[in-house]
Amino acid sequence: MTALSALILRDIRIALRVGGGALIGVLFFLTVVVLMPFAVGPDLALLSRLGPAILWLGALLASLLTLDRLFMADHEDGSLDLITMGRMPLELACAAKALAHWLAAGLPLIVATPLLGLLLNLDMVATGAVALTLLAGTPALTFTGMIGAALAVTLHRGGLLMAVLVLPLSIPVLIFGVAASQAVIVGPMTFGAPFSILCALSLVSFVIGPFAAAASLRHGLD
């Protein structure tokens, strides 16, 4: 097995085992979305209008929930030292870890979306649109969030700092993700324009995220 696939597989395996982070994100997503109709009330028209925004917010918070442990866990048990010393460039190792995190914690959110769409009175097309925008947008959340996760290791602070650092970065993703979904449901905007920007945000984060995270980790060597 190559070093790259070994690292990705290990992280996925840990996330899926008991006590791993994969299930926590999905359960949190489920809870947020299920609670929302109770708060908003039984107005079906209102629910379906708010639906995409609720799903996006839920997915955003759920995908950040376990992200702060991305490097912290490896830092605490000494694995990060060996990863830094390895032959694999640190940037690539960061990208691999983020990819594994997205596969284990981001993808299940998208799979759960159609089910949760039912609770928010979204029809098939609207649910499909939300799922598609989540598929295009959540990688951007993971790859920008990774920068915050690396800083959390460097600054020896987890949790809240991470949210404060990362949430502002995720605003564009949220705006264009919800805009693209709304375009399908209520119009009159086209779906293509905001969706393309969403894809572009993901692509940019693929480039910037690993380099910024690796730079932060190197700076924080101690």
Next chain:
Amino acid sequence: MSWLKRGEMRLAGHGLRCVRGGREVFAGLDFAAVSGEALAVMGRNGSGKTSLLRLIAGLLVPAGGTIALDGGVGELTLAEQCHYLGHRDALKPALSVEENLAFWADFLGGERFEAAESLAKVGLDHATHLPAAFLSAGQRRRLSLARLLTVRRPVWLLDEPTTALDVAGQDMFGGLMREHLSRGGMIVAATHAPLGIESRELRIGDTA
């Protein structure tokens, strides 16, 4: 052993200066070790033993001075030819003994030896499917040692390697170190207790 045939290696540091948290830990430190030699780094707590190992491993950036490995594999960096065994064992509690070892073997790459054989050598062959969460401190240390045996690298950087090992474990570990040295490897170990093998002493921090 591909690196044995490349002739004698020499690991040397000159005028090393280490600053951590704004405090100078040591300065003007020189050391050298050659193939088949063990260097025991001694000194009181806080004298910079761990810092020295982390400097060699590339996990700290020296504030001055140089470290070089002569006669190693040219295309690899020093860190890529070192094994670093720190205070923390780099094990994932959720993965089994076998999975932990296989991951590091795959990730670290290079010349690889039979994982089952390494586990037998460190006395963990009966526990290969056990999640690492259930291992005792001594067993965790043994599993870390299996990593050094499975992936062959010429330089071992060991930080208090014998802590948590029982008497039999320390004997076993002494044998492994002697075997490594006889193959032409080298060891730099930070230690309080005697290493249990013939070694040269490097005292740091006594002048401070």
